[in-house]
Amino acid sequence: MMSEAGGGWTGAVRRRAERALPPAKLLPDTQPAYMASWIYVFGVLTVAALIVVLVTGGVLALKGPAWWHVSGTGKYVNSLHLWSVELFMFFMVVHLWGKFFMAAWRGRRALTWITGAVCFFTSIGTAFTGYLVQQNFDSQWIAGQAKDGLNSVGIGAFFNVLDFGQMLMWHIVLLPFVLSLLAVWHILLVRLRGIVPPIDAVPDPADGPTREAAQ
Amino acid sequence: MGRLGHEPFGPWPGRFSRPSYKALYLLSDFEGSRRMTGHLQSVERVLSAPIDLNGTGHYVHWGVVQLSVANLVVIGVMVVVFVAALLLPFPRGRGR
Amino acid sequence: MTQRAHKRAVPDPAAFPTRPYDLVKEFTIALVVVALLTAGLAALFSSPDAKPVTLASWSRADGADFTATAVSELGGTSGTAEYGPPYNHTPGAAQKLGPVGLQSAAGVRIPVDTADDFVLRPLRDAPEPPAVSAGLAAWDAAPAAQQQAWTSAYSDALAKAGGGAPAKGDYGPVPVLIARLLGLARSGALDGELQAEGKFYQTDYTRPLLFLSDGSYLESLARAEHLGGDQWGMMNETGNYPGQAWLWLYTFWYQIDPFKSSGNADALIWGLMALLSLGLLLVPFIPGVRSVPRWTRVHRLIWRTYYREQAVERDRQD
Numbered sequence: 001m002m003s004e005a006g007g008g009w010t011g012a013v014r015r016r017a018e019r020a021l022p023p024a025k026l027l028p029d030t031q032p033a034y035m036a037s038w039i040y041v042f043g044v045l046t047v048a049a050l051i052v053v054l055v056t057g058g059v060l061a062l063k064g065p066a067w068w069h070v071s072g073t074g075k076y077v078n079s080l081h082l083w084s085v086e087l088f089m090f091f092m093v094v095h096l097w098g099k100f101f102m103a104a105w106r107g108r109r110a111l112t113w114i115t116g117a118v119c120f121f122t123s124i125g126t127a128f129t130g131y132l133v134q135q136n137f138d139s140q141w142i143a144g145q146a147k148d149g150l151n152s153v154g155i156g157a158f159f160n161v162l163d164f165g166q167m168l169m170w171h172i173v174l175l176p177f178v179l180s181l182l183a184v185w186h187i188l189l190v191r192l193r194g195i196v197p198p199i200d201a202v203p204d205p206a207d208g209p210t211r212e213a214a215q
Numbered sequence: 216m217g218r219l220g221h222e223p224f225g226p227w228p229g230r231f232s233r234p235s236y237k238a239l240y241l242l243s244d245f246e247g248s249r250r251m252t253g254h255l256q257s258v259e260r261v262l263s264a265p266i267d268l269n270g271t272g273h274y275v276h277w278g279v280v281q282l283s284v285a286n287l288v289v290i291g292v293m294v295v296v297f298v299a300a301l302l303l304p305f306p307r308g309r310g311r
Numbered sequence: 312m313t314q315r316a317h318k319r320a321v322p323d324p325a326a327f328p329t330r331p332y333d334l335v336k337e338f339t340i341a342l343v344v345v346a347l348l349t350a351g352l353a354a355l356f357s358s359p360d361a362k363p364v365t366l367a368s369w370s371r372a373d374g375a376d377f378t379a380t381a382v383s384e385l386g387g388t389s390g391t392a393e394y395g396p397p398y399n400h401t402p403g404a405a406q407k408l409g410p411v412g413l414q415s416a417a418g419v420r421i422p423v424d425t426a427d428d429f430v431l432r433p434l435r436d437a438p439e440p441p442a443v444s445a446g447l448a449a450w451d452a453a454p455a456a457q458q459q460a461w462t463s464a465y466s467d468a469l470a471k472a473g474g475g476a477p478a479k480g481d482y483g484p485v486p487v488l489i490a491r492l493l494g495l496a497r498s499g500a501l502d503g504e505l506q507a508e509g510k511f512y513q514t515d516y517t518r519p520l521l522f523l524s525d526g527s528y529l530e531s532l533a534r535a536e537h538l539g540g541d542q543w544g545m546m547n548e549t550g551n552y553p554g555q556a557w558l559w560l561y562t563f564w565y566q567i568d569p570f571k572s573s574g575n576a577d578a579l580i581w582g583l584m585a586l587l588s589l590g591l592l593l594v595p596f597i598p599g600v601r602s603v604p605r606w607t608r609v610h611r612l613i614w615r616t617y618y619r620e621q622a623v624e625r626d627r628q629d
Contacts, residue, residue: 027334027335028332028334029331029332029333029334030329030330030331030332031329031330031332031334032324032327032328032329033327033328033329033330033617034327034614034616034617035332036614036616036617037612037613037614037616039613041337041341044337044338044341045341045344045345047338047341048338048341048342048344048345048346049345049349051342052342052345052346052349056349068360069360075357075358075360076353076354076357078358078360079352079353079354079356079357079358080349080350080353082353082358083348083349083352083353083356083358084345084349086352086553087345087348087349087352089556089557093557098613100594100603100604101604101607101609101610101613102604102610102613103601103604103605103610105594105595105601106321106595107320107321107322108321109595110595110596113592113594113595114592114593114595117588117591117592117594118592120591121588124557124558127555131555134360135363136360136361136362136363137361137362137363137364137532137549138359138361138548138549139363140363140364140520140523140529141529141532141533141538143516143520144520144523144524144529145538145540145544145545148577149577149580149581150581151394151396151397151414151417151577152405152406152413152414152575152577152578152581153406153408153413153414153577153578153581153582154396154413154414154416154417155417156397156417157396157397157417157418157419157420157421158417158420160397160421160515160517162515162516162517162520162521163514163515163516163517164514164515164516165514165515166514166515168514194323194324194325195324196321196324197321197322197324197327198610198613198614198617198618199604199605199610199614201322201327201614201617201621202322202621203322203323203326203327204624207326207327207328
């Protein structure tokens with residue numbers, strides 16, 4: 001039996017997590033009735049697209065960065081990776097537009113907005129390093145151009161876009177890891193705070209389940 | 216130092232053989248053209264895309280703004296999808 | 312609606328009526344839809360793969376441009392040679408954001424000596440015909456001012472000749488050295504030398520890419536594909552492929568003054584975009600901006616079901 005108190009650090013972490021996100025809150029099977037718009041599906045579409053991006057990238061990793069230039073199958077997998085990225089950015093921006101017009105940061109949800117925005121910029125950076133490691137004409141030109149912007153603010157001295165090895169490791173290790181962590185954080189915040197009510201919504205005291213208010 | 220009358224960009228006599236003129240012609244035509252297509256190996260030609268987007272790019276000019284038709288299509292579809300998401304009725308009471 | 316309406320505490324979602332909703336099913340459907348869309352788009356359109364330029368292909372396709380670039384590398388007048396940090400110390404070259412010189416502050420962390428790295432060392436590392444050995448010796452023996460005089464005279468002569476044979480003049484060993492470099496480039500040896508630099512394993516393409524970027528050939532190919540900076544190129548892709556539409560605001564500033572004609576354009580624009588990005592992050596805290604959703608009433612569309620029901624409920628109670 002798990003100890004109710006005590007249990008050291010492990011027990012403390014577990015109790016904290018359970019208090020913040022009990023299973024019914026982590027994976028609810030209901031949602032507020034005011035969620036009656038197709039705009040709400042773009043968050044999950046973005047997540048789904050991210051997963052396809054990661055999986056197709058993983059397949060490309062199986063055979064290395066030069067594979068897609070010499071194999072028809074590799075070219076198709078590269079195309080999957082490209083179009084899943086286009087879809088990912090598409091869905092993410094539509095999701096951003098929707099969340100802006102809903103002022104979804106209301107009710108202590110500023111951090112949800114902030115993590116989302118950081119995901120957006122991290123995705124742009126990840127896509128950028130992706131273009132750099134294609135090992136074709138695009139990569140050459142983009143590297144030559146981007147170096148000027150980065151050098152002008154001192155970043156280029158440490159982040160060398162002409163260094164394929166460095167850019168590859170940022171693209172396939174560092175940035176996907178950070179982006180995934182940010183995305184998970186963002187989603188957990190959504191579960192933690194619940195979906196933001198409509199602007200100027202006032203609940204009817206007679207409505208709603210009678211359970212203690214979420215934090 | 217004597218005057219060195221070597222033609223700077225002619226074929227270099229000496230140890231290295233001249234590149235074949237045929238290769239030169241093919242290469243200069245390939246890269247001199249506006250079609251910067253990658254060469255698929257002949258084996259993979261069967262997997263070429265039905266809609267080849269590798270041709271000359273089309274662009275729309277509007278004052279200082281210059282957008283590719285492709286990007287315009289993507290942005291246009293995004294706006295259409297966004298508006299559609301706002302307007303289309305969401306089915307009520309469906310236990311999806 | 313009072314002016315301070317937005318300060319009213321936002322109610323807890325749990326206080327509202329709910330309905331059943333299957334999140335896992337929704338996610339599964341989304342995953343299948345996205346996977347199918349991706350597979351379809353990839354099958355229909357494939358992806359672009361324009362072949363990279365090599366020093367070999369460049370020197371064969373446009374020997375004049377390669378030669379002119381090589382002379383500028385030797386003479387220290389190329390873009391890279393006069394770049395400043397992180398490649399070298401060039402007074403006045405670094406960009407500034409107002410009084411702040413971030414480019415200089417970062418220092419020379421990727422040192423490149425264009426004369427040595429791009430011209431002299433490749434010549435020495437390759438087998439040297441006697442004329443080249445003599446040329447290298449003559450170059451090393453000459454004082455810097457004499458080297459400068461030779462390279463700028465030869466640069467001028469090449470520019471005047473416009474691709475043809477340059478007029479006779481005092482260029483010292485420069486024509487021999489550069490002609491040899493051209494030969495090395497055309498044979499493919501220079502690609503190997505600049506890339507490997509005597510090492511075995513290597514994944515850093517800084518030197519060959521800087522050399523390529525200093526010439527006009529790479530840029531002319533890029534401009535033909537609308538990839539140039541003043542062509543909104545940051546957003547574009549080769550051919551008719553969609554590019555990076557999300558970079559629209561990054562590239563926009565390069566198209567207008569004061570940035571268009573500023574030597575500090577990159578620093579200014581990156582500084583501006585950093586500020587605007589921070590602004591996007593902090594939208595919830597920016598007065599005015601955070602009220603735009605309320606004013607634009609798009610939310611009335613999104614939540615029309617709820618607002619309608621509330622109105623009905625209010626009428627019923629009245």
